[in-house]
Amino acid sequence: MEDIHLSSAIRDLSKEQVWFSKPTYDKAERQYFEKLAKVDGIAAYVDQVTPRIINLEKDNQELRSLIQGIKDTVESMVQRIKSVDSLQERVESLEMRVPYIAICPAKPEEPEQKLSKEKDDNEDIDLFDSDSEAKDAEAAKIRAERLAAYAAKKSKKPAVIAKSNIILDVKPWDDETNMREMEKAVRKIQIDGLFWGTSKLVPLAFGIHKLQISCVVEDDKVSVDWLTEQIQDLEDYVQSVDIAAFNKV
Secondary structure (H helix, E strand, O other), X not given: OHHHHHHHHHHHHHHOOXXXXXXXXXXXXXXXXXXXXXXXXXXXXXXXXXXXXXXXXXXXXXXXXXXXXXXHHHHHHHHHHHHHHHHHHHHHHHHHHOOOOOOXXXXXXXXXXXXXXXXXXXXXXXXXOOOOHHHHHHHHHHHHHHHHHXXXXXXXXXXXXXXXXXXXXXXXXXXXXXXXXXXXXXXXXXXXXXXXXXXXXXXXXXXXXXXXXEEEEEOOOOOHHHHHHHHHOOOOOEEEEEEEEEEEX
């Protein structure tokens, strides 16, 4: 009877897999420790990478701040440029509204007006006795002498010369044109009756300026068409010539 119970216990023990399947246990144990080793390796890698990520984030933030500062500076410069352009437009508008003033002598009185005035003055002042014919004749003689003297004096005065005040816009080819040399070349154009005045550089666009120069010409001696053609012939500097203002003096 005891033998039967022993054999039954042996059969039950043979069914247990804990100690009798050691290779499976070893394999599971090996896989477990391998996974632990991998986790440790990842943790070490994370420890190495984390400071780099922090530094990159810091550099990225500094770069963003720098870019934002550059954007703010550029926007400020753009606003200032717009303000300057607006101010320049207002100045040019005011310049166009203000007429160019030329100093010229007063227009002399016409001979007829002068003679009539002197005649009236002489008639208003009775220097002689109107009852005396001799005195009337003497007064008439004096008036005749005065009129003759005035006519002689008037004939000696020079005739009035018609003049024109002109503002020219001289435009270059590009922003590389030497504007000083252009102005020198323009002022070298000389002829009797041509008098150059002041000049200035007026901005156009993309760094290009035009030369705005004034001059006075005697109408009988200098033709405006001739003058513009002479300036246009300066092909090394001049692209075009326009008349900005034209006033009779």
